[in-house]
Amino acid sequence: MKERQHVTRLTTGLLFIAFAGFYIVFIVLSSSSIDWRGPSIWSTFTSVGNNFAAGHDYFLWRNDGSCHLYFEFGGRVYWDRNETENFTLAGIDGQKSVCLDPGLAPPPGMCVVYSFGLSDDWSFESAMAQYGCDVYAFDPSLQFPKMPNNSQRINYFNIGLGTINTKKDPRGWKMATLTSIRKYLLHSYQPIDYLKIDTGGDEWLILEHMLQDGRSLRLVKQISMEVHLLHSARLHYYRNLTQRLEASGYVRFFSRQNPWMKNAYELAWFNVNYSSKSQLPVAIRADGRKEADLMVNYKLPPIV
Numbered sequence: 001m002k003e004r005q006h007v008t009r010l011t012t013g014l015l016f017i018a019f020a021g022f023y024i025v026f027i028v029l030s031s032s033s034i035d036w037r038g039p040s041i042w043s044t045f046t047s048v049g050n051n052f053a054a055g056h057d058y059f060l061w062r063n064d065g066s067c068h069l070y071f072e073f074g075g076r077v078y079w080d081r082n083e084t085e086n087f088t089l090a091g092i093d094g095q096k097s098v099c100l101d102p103g104l105a106p107p108p109g110m111c112v113v114y115s116f117g118l119s120d121d122w123s124f125e126s127a128m129a130q131y132g133c134d135v136y137a138f139d140p141s142l143q144f145p146k147m148p149n150n151s152q153r154i155n156y157f158n159i160g161l162g163t164i165n166t167k168k169d170p171r172g173w174k175m176a177t178l179t180s181i182r183k184y185l186l187h188s189y190q191p192i193d194y195l196k197i198d199t200g201g202d203e204w205l206i207l208e209h210m211l212q213d214g215r216s217l218r219l220v221k222q223i224s225m226e227v228h229l230l231h232s233a234r235l236h237y238y239r240n241l242t243q244r245l246e247a248s249g250y251v252r253f254f255s256r257q258n259p260w261m262k263n264a265y266e267l268a269w270f271n272v273n274y275s276s277k278s279q280l281p282v283a284i285r286a287d288g289r290k291e292a293d294l295m296v297n298y299k300l301p302p303i304v
């Protein structure tokens, strides 16, 4: 495994220079090294024990600048009114960060999104369907899913993401591994543009299984996962799995603490194998038309 990746980055700045009445666009290229690894702050704590603060620093860290352009799809506004104090807490939940950099942006019209865990909030799935992806949504806990009926692109399955295939787990839910689901949907050799895992506590076991089986995460471009630090004694285990995922080539480009839940974090990674940033400057230099295409591709998707 490579510990460090050196890539050429396209800096965000564009210089517009007036020359004889024409505007010429320069794209500034720079070579810089990005350290894809997570932070090492943890190593300074010999005994983590109850130290959720160390966990907080570790999980809140993100690789700033690794994704130049990301957009949060979906989300719903929630209110939490405190009657006695007239104090109202508002926030958004359910939105997921998608990196839209070259090579990573889901190609509209031919992208595949897997979404595990809905809590009957279909905002992310609707947004991705509207963007142009085929969305496969899974949640075994919904009795009467309020699935949006305005999109042909959303497919719902009453199945949960598990570490084994079973018709009935102790909760009475049908579960399947990611490898089996991909096989069933004929996606074993098809890249998954975005994998959302929001299974409320199960995620560590699932991640461990996916890392071990070596096939589940093959050809997965981006992953978002809500992680829960439920047991302080297990913080080392949580970090170990995160490090293994990151050592295998997933770059953590996004992290945020969940304001609604103690010790829960929204993390998102992209697969470095798909990031084509290092190839960009060559393409731009070689062919002026590609530059125009690039500008078009950099437009933000519609706000939904």
Ligand SMILES: *[C@@H]1O[C@H](CO)[C@@H](O)[C@H](O)[C@H]1NC(C)=O
Pocket (backbone or CB within 6 Å): 082, 083, 084, 085, 087
């Ligand atoms: C309302 O807010 C006050 C002050 O922040 C807090 O002490 C109280 O427990 C809250 N009440 C409820 C019902 O959340």
Ligand SMILES: *[C@@H]1O[C@H](CO)[C@@H](O)[C@H](O)[C@H]1NC(C)=O
Pocket (backbone or CB within 6 Å): 084, 085, 086
């Ligand atoms: C809370 O709201 C009510 C009605 O809007 C108002 O009469 C009252 O003064 C408010 N209380 C405080 C503590 O702001």
Ligand SMILES: *[C@@H]1O[C@H](CO)[C@@H](O)[C@H](O)[C@H]1NC(C)=O
Pocket (backbone or CB within 6 Å): 149, 150
């Ligand atoms: C679609 O869902 C909306 C809201 O849930 C409902 O009002 C509408 O009747 C549904 N349309 C169809 C064709 O089922």
Ligand SMILES: *[C@@H]1O[C@H](CO)[C@@H](O)[C@H](O)[C@H]1NC(C)=O
Pocket (backbone or CB within 6 Å): 240, 241, 243, 244
């Ligand atoms: C994770 O834990 C396993 C088993 O304890 C160990 O072999 C491995 O080196 C650890 N990996 C990291 C990145 O800490």
Ligand SMILES: *[C@@H]1O[C@H](CO)[C@@H](O)[C@H](O)[C@H]1NC(C)=O
Pocket (backbone or CB within 6 Å): 217, 218, 219, 220, 248, 249, 250, 271, 272, 273
């Ligand atoms: C990236 O590609 C290499 C070489 O094919 C492979 O070994 C590695 O597992 C890939 N990483 C990810 C995260 O897919």
